[in-house]
Amino acid sequence: MPNILVSIAADLPSSIALRYACRLADLIHSRVQVLHIKEPDEAGPAVGSGWARLTWQKELLEQARQEITQLLRDDLAHCATKDAPIVAVGDRESHVLAELGRAPYDLLVEGLPAPPSQSLLHRVLHSESLQKIHCPVLLALTMAPLERVLICLDHGEPSQVECFERLMQGTNLGVDLVAIRFPEAAETTGDELLRQRLDQARESLRGAGFDAGQSTVVDGRPDSMASLANDYGLLVVPKVHDSQREHPWVALLGNTSTSMLLC
Structure with missing residues (x-):
C-alpha cells in the first residue's frame, strides 16, 4: 500500500492539501501520514538556559498541537491515516527531509495559495x-475534481509519464x-521530436490502463499558457532543477490555480 506524507500548517492551503491527499488516498488505496512542524518566530532562551528553554519548547509544542487539533478533526474524519500525526518544533524542511528518510513514502503533499506568486513558487520549487x-x-x-489530468512534456526526457503511471x-x-515548447527551445526542438514523444507517452498511458485522450504541441510564452490547465484537476510537470529565477516552468506554474504533481 502506498504511503503519502502531508506537511501541514494551521492555514487554509494546508486544509486543502490534507483534503486533497485524503481524496487521493481513497483513489490509489493509500494511507496518509500527517506532519506538522511549528517553526518558532524567534530563537527563544539560549541553549544554556536550562529549564527556561525546556519550558519554552514545551509551550511551543503544546501550541502546535492546539493549532492543528481542529484542522485534523475536521479534515481527517473520513481519511485513512497511517499513524497519529507527527507534531514537532523546529525547522520545517529539516523535519520533512528526516521523515522522508525515516520511512518509505511514495508522495509528499503540501498546500499553496491559489494562484501562488512567482516568488513563492520559486522558493518552493528550489x-x-x-x-x-x-x-x-x-x-x-x-x-x-480529480477527473482529468494534464501531463506536460517539454524538450527534456518525459520521465513524469512513468512517474504518473506508477x-x-x-x-x-x-x-x-x-x-510545451518554450521560446528559448524553439530553434532546437522540432515538431517531429515533440510529436514522437507525445505518441510514445500516449501509447505508454494506454498500455498502463489510462484513458489517454488529446495530445497537442503548444508554443508560446509561459505566462500565456497557464490557461491550458484550467479545465483539469491535476497538472503533471517535471521537477525544476535549474535555479534560474525566471525559469519558464516557474512563470507558467505561477499563473495557474491547478494543483500540480512534480515528478
Whole structure:
C-alpha cells in the first residue's frame, strides 16, 4: 500500500492539501501520514538556559498541537491515516527531509495559495526538501475534481509519464498530453521530436490502463499558457532543477490555480 506524507500548517492551503491527499488516498488505496512542524518566530532562551528553554519548547509544542487539533478533526474524519500525526518544533524542511528518510513514502503533499506568486513558487520549487527527495511532490492549490489530468512534456526526457503511471496505477483517470515548447527551445526542438514523444507517452498511458485522450504541441510564452490547465484537476510537470529565477516552468506554474504533481 502506498504511503503519502502531508506537511501541514494551521492555514487554509494546508486544509486543502490534507483534503486533497485524503481524496487521493481513497483513489490509489493509500494511507496518509500527517506532519506538522511549528517553526518558532524567534530563537527563544539560549541553549544554556536550562529549564527556561525546556519550558519554552514545551509551550511551543503544546501550541502546535492546539493549532492543528481542529484542522485534523475536521479534515481527517473520513481519511485513512497511517499513524497519529507527527507534531514537532523546529525547522520545517529539516523535519520533512528526516521523515522522508525515516520511512518509505511514495508522495509528499503540501498546500499553496491559489494562484501562488512567482516568488513563492520559486522558493518552493528550489527548496532543499524538494531538490533532495526522490519521491514525487504534489502541491495542492484547490479542491477541483480529480477527473482529468494534464501531463506536460517539454524538450527534456518525459520521465513524469512513468512517474504518473506508477503513482496512479489502477485509477483509470482520463489523461491529456501537451508538449510545451518554450521560446528559448524553439530553434532546437522540432515538431517531429515533440510529436514522437507525445505518441510514445500516449501509447505508454494506454498500455498502463489510462484513458489517454488529446495530445497537442503548444508554443508560446509561459505566462500565456497557464490557461491550458484550467479545465483539469491535476497538472503533471517535471521537477525544476535549474535555479534560474525566471525559469519558464516557474512563470507558467505561477499563473495557474491547478494543483500540480512534480515528478
